[in-house]
Amino acid sequence: MQSFAYDALPARVVFGSGTVTQLRSEAERLGVHRLLVLSTPGRGEAQAREIAGILGELSVGAYPGAVMHTPVDATEQALQVVQARNADAVVAVGGGSTIGLGKAIALRTDLPQIVIPTTYAGSEMTPILGETRDGVKTTQRTLKVLPEVVIYDVDLTIGLPPAIAATSGMNAMAHAVEALYARDRNPVISLMAEEGIRSLDDALPRIMESPQDRAARSNALYGAWLCGTCLGAVGMALHHKLCHVLGGAFNLPHAETHTIILPHALAYNAPAATDAMERVAGALGTVDAAQGLFELAGRLGTKQSLRDIGMPEEGIEQAVKATLAAPYWNPRPLEEAALRSLLTRAWNGVPPQP
Numbered sequence: 001m002q003s004f005a006y007d008a009l010p011a012r013v014v015f016g017s018g019t020v021t022q023l024r025s026e027a028e029r030l031g032v033h034r035l036l037v038l039s040t041p042g043r044g045e046a047q048a049r050e051i052a053g054i055l056g057e058l059s060v061g062a063y064p065g066a067v068m069h070t071p072v073d074a075t076e077q078a079l080q081v082v083q084a085r086n087a088d089a090v091v092a093v094g095g096g097s098t099i100g101l102g103k104a105i106a107l108r109t110d111l112p113q114i115v116i117p118t119t120y121a122g123s124e125m126t127p128i129l130g131e132t133r134d135g136v137k138t139t140q141r142t143l144k145v146l147p148e149v150v151i152y153d154v155d156l157t158i159g160l161p162p163a164i165a166a167t168s169g170m171n172a173m174a175h176a177v178e179a180l181y182a183r184d185r186n187p188v189i190s191l192m193a194e195e196g197i198r199s200l201d202d203a204l205p206r207i208m209e210s211p212q213d214r215a216a217r218s219n220a221l222y223g224a225w226l227c228g229t230c231l232g233a234v235g236m237a238l239h240h241k242l243c244h245v246l247g248g249a250f251n252l253p254h255a256e257t258h259t260i261i262l263p264h265a266l267a268y269n270a271p272a273a274t275d276a277m278e279r280v281a282g283a284l285g286t287v288d289a290a291q292g293l294f295e296l297a298g299r300l301g302t303k304q305s306l307r308d309i310g311m312p313e314e315g316i317e318q319a320v321k322a323t324l325a326a327p328y329w330n331p332r333p334l335e336e337a338a339l340r341s342l343l344t345r346a347w348n349g350v351p352p353q354p
């Protein structure tokens, strides 16, 4: 076994069905009395109001102002509400966009956060915050943004449309996959990664067939928790960096981009990370990890080409240049021709190749 260092991040996790009813007791446990409930507008808004209702007099209301990619101006507006209502904690109910707003508020105020995730993106388990200013997204890692309490309530995920569940679940798997070949990987996180991949691989096809399948939804949420923990614990590599470049340059949808790139990034790294590939393939019950993920995405019916999610073909060259311009650690060094081939295959939606 290789040498390693392992930092366990503090996190209180409450998991199950109906667990949202424990929100009040969790607030009391934290010693907070004026909680502002955050959400995105639209569907999330009604849910946020319901959750404020559970808190009763401990709530200072709902604020449905979360926006994808955490733009700084949206955070500044939310901070005015935090101040005006004299909130002493935030509750983020929703996906990565809402959780991002809660983290951005915590970064600036040190207010404690209770997070109730309704997608599988995994942000709730990480000390990572990505923020957008003037169209440029920058990411930082600081314990100030790590949520104090995470309440996973499978009941709140039953209505997550299967198509979003599929891409969100593949986004989660990407965290686990890259954790298995991370430079700072360790045996504990690797165990979580395998179990996370296994759980989502089992759950996602069942959710597509039967969206109300509570056991499958529960297994997916459990997998998402494990995968989010992987993302929070160890460094990511080519896959996450490529998705960041593509999302930023072409404003592509986050989870769909992860879903499309993952098999190709894995195929690229396969020759330099054979042990990780065996573990991914083992968790998927397939022979080849990259092929297995491509086939899983096919079974889930997700879009498989960057072209289909709005990336222009000339963007391939731009993405290759942007990736090479900001080098970072990856198990296989970044090679221009191989990167171009990876992105061309992903743009066309053809199966991955090393």
Ligand code: NAD
Pocket: 040, 043, 044, 068, 069, 070, 094, 095, 096, 097, 098, 100, 118, 119, 120, 121, 122, 123, 124, 126, 127, 128, 129, 130, 156, 157, 158, 159, 160, 161, 164, 168, 231, 254, 255
């Ligand atoms: P999201 O939060 O934007 O949600 C996607 C869509 O699903 C939204 O339209 C939302 O309203 C809807 N939705 C959410 N829950 C639902 C439910 N239960 N039922 C029906 N609809 C529901 O997207 P996301 O994929 O969860 O998160 C993406 C964002 O999170 C990106 O900005 C990404 O960068 C960030 N992220 C951050 C981290 C981190 O560690 N900092 C990790 C993962 C993702």
